[in-house]
Amino acid sequence: MLQAAQSQPYGSASLDAIMHAEGAYNGRADILTFMKKTIKGIARDALKFILEVSASTHPKEFTGMLYETDQIITDVDVSITQSSNVNAVMDLFTLPVNTHIVGSVHSHPSGGLQASETDIRMFMQSGGDYHIIVCYPYDITSWACYDKVGDLRQLDVLDVEIEESAVYRDIKETFGGEDD
Numbered sequence: 001m002l003q004a005a006q007s008q009p010y011g012s013a014s015l016d017a018i019m020h021a022e023g024a025y026n027g028r029a030d031i032l033t034f035m036k037k038t039i040k041g042i043a044r045d046a047l048k049f050i051l052e053v054s055a056s057t058h059p060k061e062f063t064g065m066l067y068e069t070d071q072i073i074t075d076v077d078v079s080i081t082q083s084s085n086v087n088a089v090m091d092l093f094t095l096p097v098n099t100h101i102v103g104s105v106h107s108h109p110s111g112g113l114q115a116s117e118t119d120i121r122m123f124m125q126s127g128g129d130y131h132i133i134v135c136y137p138y139d140i141t142s143w144a145c146y147d148k149v150g151d152l153r154q155l156d157v158l159d160v161e162i163e164e165s166a167v168y169r170d171i172k173e174t175f176g177g178e179d180d
Contacts, residue, residue, distance in 0.1 A: 037102050039130055041156035042066075042073040047143070050076055054107040055138040063106040066130060069166040072158060073130065076105060100166045103128035103148075108135040113144040120150040130155065 046066075053076075054062045067075035104126040106119070113133050115123070123131040123146065130153070134143040145155035 037068060037129070038071060039068060039073060039102055039155070040071045041158040042132075042145075043160050043162060044157050046074050046076060047140075047157055050105055050132065050134055051138045051140070051142070053078060054109075054134045057107070058136060058138070059109045061107050061109060062134075063104065065101050065126065066103045066105055066128065066132065067100045067166065068102045069100070069162050069164075072160060072162070073102060073155075074162045074165050075100075077101075101128055103130035103132070105132040105134070107138075108133055111135050113142070115146050115150045119146075120148075123148045123150065129153075 050064075053064075062078075065077040066073050067077065069075070104123065106122075113135050115131075115133060119131075119133065127148075129147050131146045131148065132143055132155070133146065136142065140157075145153050147153050
């Protein structure tokens with residue numbers, strides 16, 4: 001599935017072409033490294049944000065992408081999605097190419113943390129190897145993490161303070177920061 005994801009069009013160019021053009025690509029090994037990052041855990045603030053957004057969108061599903069900073073999940077991209085009580089649809093081709101994406105997150109408003117076949121297909125298509133499902137009542141015990149094939153995986157909750165997320169650093173480098 002990874003090979004199919006690499007050859008999917010992103011606008012009019014492939015992911016390979018975009019990463020090469022942006023200087024972030026040194027061959028297929030780069031893509032494989034990006035897709036298989038080792039993560040130490042999730043920042044407690046990031047998990048709290050996920051649970052709060054999920055609760056605020058209840059009874060509709062919520063979906064987003066997970067980003068890491070220094071091997072810790074710190075950010076969630078709450079992309080524009082079409083959401084209902086049954087599912088949420090996110091257009092993966094509208095996401096920027098970003099090597100800090102490590103997986104996805106979505107809610108199950110009806111309860112239950114089990115990854116469905118549809119969830120697993122989304123895990124494989126969205127990339128990364130850390131996929132969080134949260135469910136009602138959206139408390140600290142109402143979540144689970146899966147790898148891209150739907151197997152449960154350990155993800156520790158970490159009490160860390162991130163001075164500047166990798167996503168914000170990338171934005172500053174690309175568009176100029178407050179110090180420019």
